[in-house]
Amino acid sequence: SQQGEEDPQALSIQEGENATMNCSYKTSINNLQWYRQNSGRGLVHLILIRSNEREKHSGRLRVTLDTSKKSSSLLITASRAADTASYFCAPGGYQKVTFGTGTKLQVIP
């Protein structure tokens, strides 16, 4: 399986600040996805970055991928209280995805 490990485990910031979370993995991948999970809800897909891409943007989200270091980062700019959630990375390839424990982000109004 391909498991992502998110870091830090928890992050607390003020509304308007930027939030950065990281993901490390161990096997080679074809793509990497980030998901968000609000409390008590299912996961929501945020963004997919392919292994031949280094950076991708979607609204206030910026994802980077460094395949040589087997790591990715998710940056949320100008955070809002509604961004309070757990964030999971999902390294993708031919094997099944194994989710880590996620980064729990709290945005304080």
Added chain:
Amino acid sequence: EAGVAQSPRYKIIEKRQSVAFWCNPISGHATLYWYQQILGQGPKLLIQFQNNGVVDDSQLPKDRFSAERLKGVDSTLKIQPAKLEDSAVYLCASSTRTSGVTDTQYFGPGTRLTVL
């Protein structure tokens, strides 16, 4: 486009009872996943179907859990008998994946199971 539907949303049972969860994936999605998410942990894959065949059930406790996907559409996950440690959120997801690499999974709202 309608999302992944799950029912019930909440279920409370006594240990040793049985329970069943239902999932209706997004129309046309070939692959369906059942995950178990214990509080404070990430989702753990229990079983993956492609159409109505099982692709991966290596983490499904087969002595008590069973799942089926009839006609390659809806799916049910059953626990019989339930144990206290089965208390968790059960998530269903679907994707268009037919082979090859992992693609985007679309998750339902989940069923929160409490075993007393």
